[in-house]
Amino acid sequence: MSDYKALQEAVLKGDIKTALEQTQKAIDAKDVARDVLDNGLIPAMDEMGDRFAKGVAFVPQMLRAAKTMQECVKLLQPLFAEGDITSKGKVLIGTVKGDLHDIGKNLVAMMLEGAGFTIVDIGVDVSPDKFVEKVKETNPDIVGMSALLSTTMPAMPETIEALKTAGLRDNIKIMIGGAPVTEKYATQIEADSYASDAGSAVAKAKELLGIS
Amino acid sequence: MNSSANFYRPLTPANVKRIDETARQILKNVGVKITDDVYLDKLAKLGTIVDKDNGIVRFEDGWLDEMIGKAPHRYTAYSRDGKNDLHMGSGEVYFANGGRVFRILDMNTGGYRLTMLRDIANTAMLVDKLDNIRMYFIACQAHDLKPEFYHLNDFFEAFNHTTKHVMGGCTDIDGAKQVHALASMIAGGDDNLAQKPFYSIITNPISPLTIEGNTLSIIEYCTQRGVPITCAPATIAGATGPATLAGTLAQLHAEALAGVALAQALTPGAKVLYGAVANNMDLRTMELTMGSVEMGMMNAAAVQLAKLYDLPIYGTGGLTESKRPDIQAGFEKNFSNLMVAMTGADLIHLAAGMLDSGNSISYEQYVIDNENIGMIQRILSGIDVTDDTLALDVISSVGPGGNYVMEEHTVDHMMDQFFYPTLGVRSNFDIWEERDRPNMLKGASDMVLKTLRDCHECGEGVLDIELTAEIEAVFPQIDNI
Numbered sequence: 001m002s003d004y005k006a007l008q009e010a011v012l013k014g015d016i017k018t019a020l021e022q023t024q025k026a027i028d029a030k031d032v033a034r035d036v037l038d039n040g041l042i043p044a045m046d047e048m049g050d051r052f053a054k055g056v057a058f059v060p061q062m063l064r065a066a067k068t069m070q071e072c073v074k075l076l077q078p079l080f081a082e083g084d085i086t087s088k089g090k091v092l093i094g095t096v097k098g099d100l101h102d103i104g105k106n107l108v109a110m111m112l113e114g115a116g117f118t119i120v121d122i123g124v125d126v127s128p129d130k131f132v133e134k135v136k137e138t139n140p141d142i143v144g145m146s147a148l149l150s151t152t153m154p155a156m157p158e159t160i161e162a163l164k165t166a167g168l169r170d171n172i173k174i175m176i177g178g179a180p181v182t183e184k185y186a187t188q189i190e191a192d193s194y195a196s197d198a199g200s201a202v203a204k205a206k207e208l209l210g211i212s
Numbered sequence: 213m214n215s216s217a218n219f220y221r222p223l224t225p226a227n228v229k230r231i232d233e234t235a236r237q238i239l240k241n242v243g244v245k246i247t248d249d250v251y252l253d254k255l256a257k258l259g260t261i262v263d264k265d266n267g268i269v270r271f272e273d274g275w276l277d278e279m280i281g282k283a284p285h286r287y288t289a290y291s292r293d294g295k296n297d298l299h300m301g302s303g304e305v306y307f308a309n310g311g312r313v314f315r316i317l318d319m320n321t322g323g324y325r326l327t328m329l330r331d332i333a334n335t336a337m338l339v340d341k342l343d344n345i346r347m348y349f350i351a352c353q354a355h356d357l358k359p360e361f362y363h364l365n366d367f368f369e370a371f372n373h374t375t376k377h378v379m380g381g382c383t384d385i386d387g388a389k390q391v392h393a394l395a396s397m398i399a400g401g402d403d404n405l406a407q408k409p410f411y412s413i414i415t416n417p418i419s420p421l422t423i424e425g426n427t428l429s430i431i432e433y434c435t436q437r438g439v440p441i442t443c444a445p446a447t448i449a450g451a452t453g454p455a456t457l458a459g460t461l462a463q464l465h466a467e468a469l470a471g472v473a474l475a476q477a478l479t480p481g482a483k484v485l486y487g488a489v490a491n492n493m494d495l496r497t498m499e500l501t502m503g504s505v506e507m508g509m510m511n512a513a514a515v516q517l518a519k520l521y522d523l524p525i526y527g528t529g530g531l532t533e534s535k536r537p538d539i540q541a542g543f544e545k546n547f548s549n550l551m552v553a554m555t556g557a558d559l560i561h562l563a564a565g566m567l568d569s570g571n572s573i574s575y576e577q578y579v580i581d582n583e584n585i586g587m588i589q590r591i592l593s594g595i596d597v598t599d600d601t602l603a604l605d606v607i608s609s610v611g612p613g614g615n616y617v618m619e620e621h622t623v624d625h626m627m628d629q630f631f632y633p634t635l636g637v638r639s640n641f642d643i644w645e646e647r648d649r650p651n652m653l654k655g656a657s658d659m660v661l662k663t664l665r666d667c668h669e670c671g672e673g674v675l676d677i678e679l680t681a682e683i684e685a686v687f688p689q690i691d692n693i
């Protein structure tokens with residue numbers, strides 16, 4: 001097993017170029033892909049998680065580190081043995097009909113992606129029919145909906161209704177969020193989960209799929 | 213002209229130029245995304261450089277200058293009774309409340325609730341009575357209404373409870389049409405309305421550098437009917453703008469100039485305010501912080517950028533992160549209101565009533581901010597130095613050891629030199645105890661109750677009863693409260 005200090009440093013800095021070089025070096029030295037992941041990349045992300053929790057790392061740093069790690073995982077991908085990595089799950093996310101606000105939704109998507117989820121971002125002003133169509137097409141585990149206008153919140157139950165009618169509701173978990181949205185509202189419209197910010201969205205998504 | 217406006221200068225003249233040059237490069241090279249084919253064709257005919265495949269419109273320097281040259285440097289935002297006509301571009305600094313929140317801190321319960329149509333009526337009444345809030349913004353979303361009729365009802369309640377100029381946003385062109393039809397009835401016809409428009413419409417680009425077709429159609433519809441507009445970027449440093457203040461200013465300036473230029477291309481001479489609602493993320497957590505100190509600095513700098521083109525500006529101040537009218541709300545609000553005022557903004561919106569990073573309002577905060585704005589207006593009016601105010605004569609006649617209490621000079625100037633607070637507590641300690649230890653918040657609460665009670669007692673609204681009946685006959689969707 002090699003020393004992954006340089007790789008870890010690069011991940012913590014979010015320096016994709018150096019991290020990829022280091023990963024390639026490990027591959028060339030015939031390291032086992034699983035080792036690079038378990039002893040190189042994952043401890044680096046754990047360290048970043050710690051720094052973030054202590055308030056010494058900020059969100060942009062965390063997202064860059066996660067992105068760097070993903071790029072390295074992509075490089076390792078062909079070398080993994082079966083069962084080495086499993087995606088945490090697939091999340092389809094969009095801002096509901098009539099609503100163009102996407103900053104919050106994008107942040108949630110970035111954080112989920114950083115935490116290892118596969119993301120299908122279907123954009124803004126997404127009608128219930130479009131949600132249905134995309135769910136059929138991509139087969140996600142979780143459907144995330146964002147609304148920033150109290151006036152577009154009703155599009156959430158409409159979308160849930162459309163998913164029910166299409167017979168898709170039982171196969172997916174529904175998670176909602178956005179400034180005017182509340183836990184109570186989530187219960188009322190029978191969504192499965194609500195999160196008030198991007199950090200808790202990750203925890204809630206894991207909870208929904210029973211992973212840690 | 214306020215003598216202390218134009219005092220604060222966050223940017224040196226050289227840096228104003230650098231930001232402006234960067235913005236012009238953005239408009240020339242990066243361009244603005246327009247999400248509508250019809251408008252892309254139209255704008256190609258009007259002289260912009262259109263990349264139809266990518267939906268991008270670029271502005272050459274010459275074209276930009278020509279269009280901005282058509283924008284009026286001055287225009288009047290009329291009130292209905294002539295008492296609060298606001299002269300944009302005159303050098304006066306006007307403050308207004310802010311708009312379209314979804315939550316209100318309810319004084320009866322001390323908790324938050326969703327806003328209703330009655331909150332629009334009540335805030336309009338408050339603004340009508342509060343001297344330093346010079347224009348009324350549709351304050352909140354009426355959650356007790358059907359979406360199709362929001363705008364009609366919002367503006368009806370606003371018009372019916374204040375004669376001050378009304379400003380608000382429209383979700384779509386239908387809303388803009390309904391509001392115009394309603395205002396036209398009140399004005400006694402389209403021509404009267406175009407002559408003295410007593411409402412304006414707010415639109416926004418979507419940062420970074422995107423303008424919706426829907427937004428352009430609202431701008432075109434309004435400006436062709438003489439209704440003033442703004443197209444105000446709400447650029448967020450660290451999210452929809454660069455994390456540097458200068459970078460966010462350059463992008464915001466490009467977006468704001470694009471709004472002015474496009475309005476002029478669609479309607480030459482359109483009454484338009486350069487718009488700026490700069491704010492930033494707290495990058496530790498990615499929470500939006502509309503109450504940050506940098507918000508005040510950037511929105512003050514934006515005034516300098518608008519004034520480089522001699523354009524009147526729709527500026528921003530008075531926001532806070534606090535959820536209650538408290539110490540934090542006090543200082544966050546006043547930093548930005550004062551900074552933006554001292555740079556010489558024509559209009560400062562969101563200056564009164566706001567809490568909770570732009571998501572909530574409170575009636576108490578309206579009256580508290582009104583008083584704070586009074587102090588800012590006092591600062592802006594400056595220290596006037598004349599033979600009379602230098603007071604050499606009276607100093608000579610009183611002489612060493614006397615006092616000025618009973619001098620005629622004192623009586624002459626007691627009203628024009630000092631700001632007298634209504635809510636701020638100033639009594640001496642014993643009287644303060646005797647009066648049961650008054651504080652500003654309690655005073656604000658009492659004042660809100662009294663103002664609203666008086667207004668409710670004096671009748672239904674300010675619109676003529678017969679006119680109201682006519683309006684209701686034409687618009688049965690209006691849910692008169």
Ligand code: B12
Binds near residue numbers: 101145380418569
């Ligand atoms: C930026 C902004 C805009 C930008 C949007 C740019 C963009 N690309 O998104 C522009 C200028 C275009 C805009 C337009 C409008 N806006 Co706007 N906007 C805002 C503003 C200032 C910030 C929103 C934001 O990005 N917050 C920062 C992000 C990070 O926070 P967030 O979105 O809440 O997301 C977090 C959580 O909620 C959660 N979350 C979000 N989504 C999801 C989804 C899931 C699944 C989960 C689990 C969690 C989750 O996690 C996120 C990260 O922590 C808010 C005011 C405010 N203070 O919030 C008004 C605000 C939302 N807008 C408002 C309004 C009225 C409008 C307009 C109608 C204005 C108009 N023209 O009249 C238009 C509507 C356009 C449309 N059809 O959607 C009102 C809404 C009132 C209401 N009725 O609810 C607000 C409250 C401002 C106000 N007081 O006027 N707006």
